[in-house]
Amino acid sequence: MAFLLPENIPSRSGVPDRLRQVARALRDFTPDQVTVWLRETMGGVPYLVVLDPRAGIMVLDALSLSAAGRRRRKKGRVFDSFDVVSIPTDELVAHAAELHRNVDASAVENLPVHCVLAVPDLDEVPVERLGAADRSLPILTRSDLSRDQLEGALRRVLGGVRIQPLSEREEKRARAVVNPEIILPQPQSETLPLFQDPETRPEDVIRVMDRHQERVAEHLGDGYRVLRGVAGSGKTLVLAHRARHLHRTFPKWRILVVCYNRVLANALEAMVDPDERLEVTNIDRLAYRLAGWSSRRGKPDFDSLVLEAEKKARRLPDSERFDAVLVDEAQDFDHPRLTLAYSMLKSDRLRPDPVQLDRDSFVMAYDVAQNVYRRGGARWNPPGVDAQGRSRTARGRSTVFRKNYRNTREILEFAMNFLAGSREWSSASVDLDDPAALIPPEAANRTGPRPRQQYCRDLRSEAECIASRVAEMLDQGVSARDIAVLYGYSDLERELRRAFSSRGLPYFHVQGKDYASHSDNRDQAVHVRNMVRVSTLTGIKGLEFSRVLVGGANHINVRDVDEGDQFSAAKSQLYAAMTRAMDELEITMSGDGPIGAALREAERLQRVG
Incomplete structure (x- = not known):
């Protein structure tokens, strides 16, 4: 099954039925290596971008029959060009040309890039009846979109030139051409001790997010969400990308990224490039600020300080609170600190709403294996109840990252043997509904x-x-x-x-x-x-x-x-x-x-x- 970004393209509201049909066929009838992105034109019209490592890249939209055309077909009447729902092919062709230039510049050799039309309603299309701009474009018909035909049809419409599949390194570069946002932060790459290139076989290390990380970062969903991952799986990377994505998508939102460690807060700040609507801090610095405590007064009672800060947070005007809060290394937080972070959401996002059930955009990432302070943050849930009067939990709201990209196999194996005290961790079953369960990497x-x-x-x-x-x-x-x-x-x-x-x-x-x-x-x-x-x-x-x-x-x-x-x-x-x-x-x-x-x-x- 192809990997769809987002996963729900075949059922997503706002996507035309003709495009849903194509996305469903791609999902069901092409191999796992194929990636499908949902994109929109400047006018908000959806289309697809498809990367098949064995064939090339397609910028794809679907022609469909109008209601009158479907009635005419049922009665056996002749197809008419007016029966086709028009689409903005000029913009799609321009996007394909841009991708082709960028693919060449990224040193991925001989990768075909074409604009392609799909006609999920028809087995034959009288090309002469199409618009002049559409006649030269390759077409996928209804029969092409079948289980037996689709893989060969993709190679055909992409010219049938490429035979050797892309290497892992080339596939990453091609994905970065389609979605440049997945590339790791470059300006600080020489000095920032995050997501660096190892010295051993650098081609095996992510320079871009993997597809699972990309899906979560850009299509996580609203409301309270939990990212659980092993060390080196890219939790911090996904959280930072999520913050940047929300900042771009909702430019009027105020967004807060918070962690426990002051050094990590500075690293996150370098990654997300904060401004007046995107803030990065560590939780104790936030508590100091809200409680009005100065370091000149000495070291405070932190438990009392955090409780005082949480009370003041709830009294802040919405202009000083946030539309979204993202917490990294949440296992290091105790419950009062997590409640403080949650209280920084705007008041209208904290009130249960029977229509908009997930208004509290609160994301936390953690790894119970690194629970170094024994504070129990993994078992925290938002205070209060939802619109149906139910307690909020992470059940059904958690995403798990298992793959470790940072360490060599030898380092990871040794560290896990040490932590678990045996080799059984590698085959242990995990109850993912248990927030404190150790996830084998x-x-x-x-x-x-x-x-x-x-x-x-x-x-x-x-x-x-x-x-x-x-x-x-x-x-x-x-x-x-x-x-x-x-x-x-x-x-x-x-x-x-x-x-x-x-x-x-x-x-x-x-x-x-x-x-x-x-x-x-x-x-x-x-x-x-x-x-x-x-x-x-x-x-x-x-x-x-x-x-x-x-x-x-x-x-x-x-x-x-x-x-x-x-x-x-x-x-x-x-x-x-x-x-x-x-x-x-x-x-x-x-x-x-x-x-x-x-x-x-x-x-x-x-x-x-």
Whole structure:
């Protein structure tokens, strides 16, 4: 079955019946590799763009008989050109020509691009009775749109030239020609530690969103929605694209993108290019602002601060609230913070409406495997009830992303063996209606070296080992900006600073502050160049690096977590740190502890697997 964008073209209101028939035939009678987009002319008339990797690209609309024509056909009378419903073929031909130029420019060789007409009501069309502009265009008839004929008919109308299917890389480029919005952000690509190209077989890594991500980002649906995905599956990418898409589609809307991590908020800001109607922030900064708290007053009671901010949010005028709110890394939020984010929606969007059931445009993305703060955000649902008096839940509103694009197979396998404590995660069944269920990831095709573990005498030895490895990487030509060092214990950071300084290595502490200038390194961490970023395990969540070195594994202590939950919380933090690595992962540890034992078991499972 072809992949339709959006999925409901065959039943979508506003799409003419003739085009629905064609979309239905394409969906049912062509292979999975075929992609079908719904587009509109400048005048709002729908048409289709079809990419068949074995045949080419079609810009396609459907002729159909008028009501009078259908009556004439039933009575066996002669077809008349006035019986055809006219369509704006000039604009479609121009679009096909533009796509052809862009395909050539994208280095996809010999890919045919044509404007094609479909006539789902007729088996034969007297071409001489068509308009002059339509006579030269290839035509798909009713019989062509059948199960047995359609694949061959597509190759015929596209010239029958292409025999070799597009490679995966060429197919991505062709999709990007049809929908340039799926291309990853380019202006910051050299420095932004999000969605970078790995060094191992870069052709296997997404430079554009995959089709599932594209469908969700542009056709998610209204109301409360949940995006659940494994690490490296593109949740943040989809959320950012969704924000930009809403901003373009509804230019009068006010849109808020919010996350927990300050560094990730700065990365998201670089991606979505905010303005007065598109805001990006982290939740605690939002709470500070609403509650009117100044950092000069010291550190507040955050629980009380968030509750006060939520009360003030509900008293804001709609001019200061939002039409849509999107939350990234929602598993890091507690329930009051998520309720605060939800309260930023405009008041009329929070009131149940029996006609417009999904007015509260609220999207949250999360991965329970990275629930490092044990806050239970995955089990939150919007407060109140809908127009029918029912509680709002994520059932039927969740989309799952399983495929990991970031990590090599070896890194992902090791990280999951460590988190799950066995190899059974790869075959485990998942109850997708359980918001806290762990989703087993599907690995992409990239491979690389297995993660390395180094056992050291103490924290100082760990720092020396890490600094020596960083020096070797730099000597081998790895860029400093592609290396991240993550530590699980604050004392290790002091030792790392000393070890880096003694070797003259570039060092940027993400959590560092310059009290003289009142500057915070977290606000610079995304854009820093030619420096090795050094951070806590969770300080760069959502970002990614070619090489990641993790130290202090046996000394991890998660703040604000009960003693009984320390081991599972530490595993989640270390798993989140491991999955920042795109190409190579190294872990150091000293002393004894349950985390070290779990790492050794993960290594054993990988060896015997």
